[in-house]
Amino acid sequence: MPAVARPSPATAPRADNRLPLILDAAAGFFADKGYGYTSMRDIAGAAGMLPGSLYYHFASKEELLVAVYAEGVRRIKAAVAPALARDGDPWERLEQVCAAHLAALLEDSDYGQVVVRVRPDDAPVVAAQLVALRDEYERTFSQAVAGLPLPPRTDRRALRLMLLGALNWSQTWYRTGKESPQSLARRFVRLLRDPLES
Amino acid sequence: MPAVARPSPATAPRADNRLPLILDAAAGFFADKGYGYTSMRDIAGAAGMLPGSLYYHFASKEELLVAVYAEGVRRIKAAVAPALARDGDPWERLEQVCAAHLAALLEDSDYGQVVVRVRPDDAPVVAAQLVALRDEYERTFSQAVAGLPLPPRTDRRALRLMLLGALNWSQTWYRTGKESPQSLARRFVRLLRDPLES
DNA sequence: CAGCATACCAAACAACTGTTTGTTTTGGGA
């Protein structure tokens, strides 16, 4: 079953295919206006085509969202992967993972921002797919927390939720230029790592 | 200047006024469908009146949002105030403030949820007002962090952003019944307070 | 009880929404 619902091609796709343009345009709008506030005409216009033409590539607006969302998850995972792979101090590793995560959803590309910004419920028909995609990434993130040498009885689930929440919510207040994702990640991890009560 | 734009009343409002009904209905929809996904017809229907009638009380949908949002901030502040007022261990105080904050935006009322859920940009004309309201509350929250006995050089701003982010993001994954706001607040504050590296 | 502003109804408006349908262009394999 193809990810994109279209008349299954008997031959190869053509070279002048504008599908990537559509995805980029959609990601751009979804990222900074939100899903519901973006019209198919917005997207078509930015991609240099007519609204109806989008339906050759996607069966519906929601299916288009799924495609963008999936690409977003793919990119965030790819951004985090190198940091996750390296060994050494687990706290250092966590910090790098957070930095990569932040960079992906604050600066790098529109696709990453979509994953954090768009609520699955906004697209009821495909909501379950979106949640599954998000969960898929969160399992990745969990590995960074799992590697930490923590005192016994420490609530690792709460730690993960807290950290991920702080990172994702930063999209609300973060303004590019003032502080890098790198240093922000450092600050957050330090607050957890270093004892605040002496 | 009245908060609500309407023909400034020469006499007192009438007793059968359905304005509170409108606000409640709007808060309900804004809280669980979002601002953009709620129509004036949704609200009017739930309040038992016709769409056009809403415009007697509010000049526009955005003004209606401002009213709901302001009430939301008022309620959160009111919920947090008692915890903030008590003296004793500052960490204990912070935990109670967080618990009250969480309760307000996860369970207590729709108004509180609106403040966290609705993005100011969704209502461009009044976005500045919404941001001002949100900032107003965050200053309140800051006091709980300011009272903490922390090691010198501790980044209190980052601490505030991290904690508030974690709390607000919980709206994304929290499911009522499984865990109380109280215990969740305890977990979060503990992670900050207790040293994680031995 | 008279008068009047309050509070709402009733009906429409233009603009915009996602989507469909039939038709046309065009690139690439035979």
Next chain:
DNA sequence: TCCCAAAACAAACAGTTGTTTGGTATGCTG
């Protein structure tokens, strides 16, 4: 070069959106 599917156009559809306008009922004040 022929041909067919890929990819897009052109134009419309029905439904929904926020909002406006003019009329009407009704609670409160004097």
